[in-house]
Amino acid sequence: MPTCQTSKSFRAATIALLLLTGELHAQLTRDQARQADLNSVATEIPRRHANFFFQLNPNDYNNAVSDLRAQIPALTDAEFYVGLARLIAMAGDAHTLIYLNAAASVAGFRQLPLEFRWLDEGVFVTGAAPDYSRALGTRLIGVGDLSIDDVVQKLGAVIPHSNSQWLRYMAQDYLRGRQVLEGLHIVPAGTASRFRFRTLGGEEFSLDVSPSSTPLVSALAPDQGPLPLYLQRANENYWFAYLAASRTMYFKYNRCVDTPGRPFSAFAADLFRTFDANPVDTVVFDFRGNTGGDSGLIQALTDGFIARIPVFVNTPGFRVYDVIDKGTFSSGLDDAMLLKTPSSEYAPGYPGFDSNKVIRVIGEPTGGAPSGYGEVIGFTLPNSKLVGQYSTTFFQAPEFITTDFSADGPSFGPEIAVHTGAADFFARHDPVLAAIVARFEGAASAPSGAAITVNGASFRIEQGLAPGSFASTFGSFSAAVDGVLVNGQPGRVVGAAQSQVNFVVPASVTPGAATISVRSGSNEIASGKATITSAGPGIFILAASDPSQPGAVLNEDSSVNSASHRAARSSVLQIFATGYGPLDSSGKAPVQVFLGEQSADVLFSGPISQFPGLWQINARVPSGVSGQVALFVIAEHVPSNGATVWIQ
Numbered sequence: 001m002p003t004c005q006t007s008k009s010f011r012a013a014t015i016a017l018l019l020l021t022g023e024l025h026a027q028l029t030r031d032q033a034r035q036a037d038l039n040s041v042a043t044e045i046p047r048r049h050a051n052f053f054f055q056l057n058p059n060d061y062n063n064a065v066s067d068l069r070a071q072i073p074a075l076t077d078a079e080f081y082v083g084l085a086r087l088i089a090m091a092g093d094a095h096t097l098i099y100l101n102a103a104a105s106v107a108g109f110r111q112l113p114l115e116f117r118w119l120d121e122g123v124f125v126t127g128a129a130p131d132y133s134r135a136l137g138t139r140l141i142g143v144g145d146l147s148i149d150d151v152v153q154k155l156g157a158v159i160p161h162s163n164s165q166w167l168r169y170m171a172q173d174y175l176r177g178r179q180v181l182e183g184l185h186i187v188p189a190g191t192a193s194r195f196r197f198r199t200l201g202g203e204e205f206s207l208d209v210s211p212s213s214t215p216l217v218s219a220l221a222p223d224q225g226p227l228p229l230y231l232q233r234a235n236e237n238y239w240f241a242y243l244a245a246s247r248t249m250y251f252k253y254n255r256c257v258d259t260p261g262r263p264f265s266a267f268a269a270d271l272f273r274t275f276d277a278n279p280v281d282t283v284v285f286d287f288r289g290n291t292g293g294d295s296g297l298i299q300a301l302t303d304g305f306i307a308r309i310p311v312f313v314n315t316p317g318f319r320v321y322d323v324i325d326k327g328t329f330s331s332g333l334d335d336a337m338l339l340k341t342p343s344s345e346y347a348p349g350y351p352g353f354d355s356n357k358v359i360r361v362i363g364e365p366t367g368g369a370p371s372g373y374g375e376v377i378g379f380t381l382p383n384s385k386l387v388g389q390y391s392t393t394f395f396q397a398p399e400f401i402t403t404d405f406s407a408d409g410p411s412f413g414p415e416i417a418v419h420t421g422a423a424d425f426f427a428r429h430d431p432v433l434a435a436i437v438a439r440f441e442g443a444a445s446a447p448s449g450a451a452i453t454v455n456g457a458s459f460r461i462e463q464g465l466a467p468g469s470f471a472s473t474f475g476s477f478s479a480a481v482d483g484v485l486v487n488g489q490p491g492r493v494v495g496a497a498q499s500q501v502n503f504v505v506p507a508s509v510t511p512g513a514a515t516i517s518v519r520s521g522s523n524e525i526a527s528g529k530a531t532i533t534s535a536g537p538g539i540f541i542l543a544a545s546d547p548s549q550p551g552a553v554l555n556e557d558s559s560v561n562s563a564s565h566r567a568a569r570s571s572v573l574q575i576f577a578t579g580y581g582p583l584d585s586s587g588k589a590p591v592q593v594f595l596g597e598q599s600a601d602v603l604f605s606g607p608i609s610q611f612p613g614l615w616q617i618n619a620r621v622p623s624g625v626s627g628q629v630a631l632f633v634i635a636e637h638v639p640s641n642g643a644t645v646w647i648q
Helices: 002-048 058-074 077-089 102-107 130-135 148-155 164-174 178-183 264-277 295-307 309-313 331-338 422-426 431-438
Strands: 114-119 122-128 139-143 193-198 204-209 238-243 248-253 282-286 319-324 359-363 372-380 387-395 452-455 470-474 483-486 489-496 500-504 512-520 523-532 572-578 592-595 598-600 602-607 615-620 627-635 643-647
Touching (some): 002 058, 002 077, 002 372, 077 102, 114 164, 114 422, 122 130, 122 139, 122 164, 122 422, 130 204, 139 148, 238 264, 248 264, 248 431, 264 295, 282 431, 295 309, 295 331, 319 431, 359 431, 431 592, 431 627, 452 523, 572 627
Parallel strands (some): 319 359
Antiparallel strands (some): 114 122, 238 248, 452 470, 470 500, 483 489, 489 500, 572 615, 592 627, 602 615
């Protein structure tokens, strides 16, 4: 028995030793493989880059490399690969990076089944697997124990960026990366990721989200109604549409890449055949989300428009709009800036054509910087097979381009600032195209002070207050409010609480800067500044906490319009709003009504005498629209907020 026992112990010890030896060998192999990837990042990328240390101290970089090399045996894969991405990002060149998005699946990185979009108020969930559909339409406020601001700050260590716009654009994607969040120590390893959300109604909740390849449900299901143009046909590099209602030629440029079977030159020829066959007052170059490619590809289009300058000169009010956003980057940015080339450089024979007046940049600041490194070459790391790219050339912005630093870094900024908020997005409304159709020239000064006063229907700070319209003042009021003065003139208070006062702006107040005085008896308890504009259209929303923003709209039979009570095609909608402009000789308020990109015939537009401040618009549903449709109105070149109506 003892001999037999000794034999078993010996065999067990031998097996254990073999296993241990194999484990050590595997460990050494893993570490050596990691060393190979690190060596590529530490030496090859700086050597090949046009100027890797243009704003980085080489000693800081070398110290960071040494720190990561020393930690190789102790790091998880997520920590090590995130560490590699952090090293390259130290250069601060937005074109030089290791991709840790879906492309990192080769190294075991997995995606969480959520889709995000950074809107004006923050990050919102626009797609989710069915198990997490509760999050659709909500705002992401935190991951793990960190606030969303702290999370994005950590993501900034692996997302090289020149301004906050590009960081936010890329963060939309990187927030989905389970291993990215692990490697940055935002969430612990080996568990589901806890995401925290807030609804538009203010309710907060958490979901534990695990990686999955389950198809996502979209918050804007295409079969429920038309998407705004800028969200359509995202899989196509470029496309165009003629919008007869507004006499607009709309060109969407998603990627500066030739399409097999339909080269850009042939596409441009098709566009100009449509342009020449139809009346056009407006041309839209939409570069939103265009992250680059070949900047020279667009020349076939710009050359064609230059040849048609005589048409522009002879069309009163002709405008070209150059649309940009945080996703406009690299060659997409180059082409957007190209449109602002002074006409003296390409049209000296047309002194009546001033490109600075005709071509207007609209939207929000770009993610790309006007000057920077580019002309990239891709690389693949030897062990992990992670892919990335590095810059080979520096590009200086054209002299005629003004750099905007308002987005926490150098950016190409709009002449007409229009931001897209959550209410716009989930109502399927494009405020940029609405501003273009309205010939909007820019927002009024934002309200300020201890009493913030906004349009009483839209609640938008970028809108002015129209005489005779409903307004809402927000603040912390220490006493019961019984009066509001606008430039010394009394408004009619229709509701007051400790934090909000609703009132009707005096009809006789004149446009311009205004002081809002909130009163309790004879005492002023709060004041603020606002802007009075001749019109400030706002459509009332029935449920502000509903992401789809259902409008205060009655069907022709006076039933409330909703998904379950839809308007019939060609029927009349009764729209309730505020902020109409000057009345015409018949006492009516001039207005344009749009459902999506289609205009609606207006049958009536005017104030309701028994309800001062209320504006009723009766408009006929145009043919060709159905489902959830975005509704907006225009008065005095000012577009309203977007609201949802449902059409059979």
